[in-house]
């Protein structure tokens with residue numbers, strides 16, 4: 001039987017996504033236990049949550065005080081602290097070996113009836129779950145960045161994931177105020193499978209001099225009604241993240257997913273987009 005009464009959510013990883021998931025969980029009245037490897041990483045994650053909540057509070061976008069929401073989040077470096085959680089979402093680094101180790105640890109620590117989710121962008125749910133005795137309770141709950149702002153969540157169904165687990169994943173995401181869609185466990189799922197070639201083509205179009213950077217983004221924004229063109233979106237996501245996702249798709253699906261040469265060169269130069277101050281655009 002799957003545990004469907006959820007009060008305490010475990011989050012593995014206190015980085016960009018983990019801290020966002022913790023914030024959204026606490027905002028929707030869940031108690032959250034957020035685990036990372038070092039106390040400083042937890043402190044950084046909590047600081048990110050605090051400043052985001054304060055911003056929302058100043059805009060009167062919160063239904064309770066930011067302090068009260070923040071107090072529902074407990075930070076820890078101990079995997080055992082996840083033992084009381086009713087559901088766990090893993091949002092650690094995008095590495096199959098690390099995720100497999102984390103899920104093996106979670107299987108040892110969490111109750112047998114607890115749903116275990118991964119926030120992976122491109123890795124196979126089935127491969128991650130393959131190291132477990134009970135892979136049927138593993139599902140993808142793929143939040144979008146920034147988690148507190150983005151309305152959508154992709155639910156990814158592994159080869160062994162049961163219908164009950166999939167349904168609970170949709171339901172929990174909905175209680176977090178999100179709208180869900182579902183994807184089979186095929187490389188890149190729906191979003192990254194379509195998004196990454198689009199971004200790479202935008203970069204190739206720029207590299208080949210078809211149009212200027214601004215005209216490529218304007219063309220796509222005004223011509224297809226997307227909120228951000230491919231070059232500004234790549235900068236926003238992080239060029240290293242785009243490259244990593246594109247390489248996984250290329251390995252799995254072949255030539256048509258080959259990363260753009262200029263994407264690789266910019267990552268090698270350390271120009272990763274907004275987070276480093278330079279990508280296709282310069283940032284203050």
Ligand SMILES: NC(=O)c1ccc[n+]([C@@H]2O[C@H](COP(=O)([O-])OP(=O)(O)OC[C@H]3O[C@@H](n4cnc5c(N)ncnc54)[C@H](O)[C@@H]3O)[C@@H](O)[C@H]2O)c1
Pocket residue numbers: 012013014015016017018035036037041090091092093094095098102119120121122142143144145237241
């Ligand atoms: N950033 C995005 O735009 C985005 C969007 C959707 C999904 N994702 C996915 O979410 C996951 C996390 O991405 P991120 O951008 O938050 O990465 P990040 O680098 O910001 O954070 C990852 C965190 O995981 C921690 N970590 C590593 N091993 C750990 C372990 N064994 N136990 C606990 N914590 C551990 C790291 O110390 C780090 O703090 C990845 O799988 C990524 O593909 C990212």
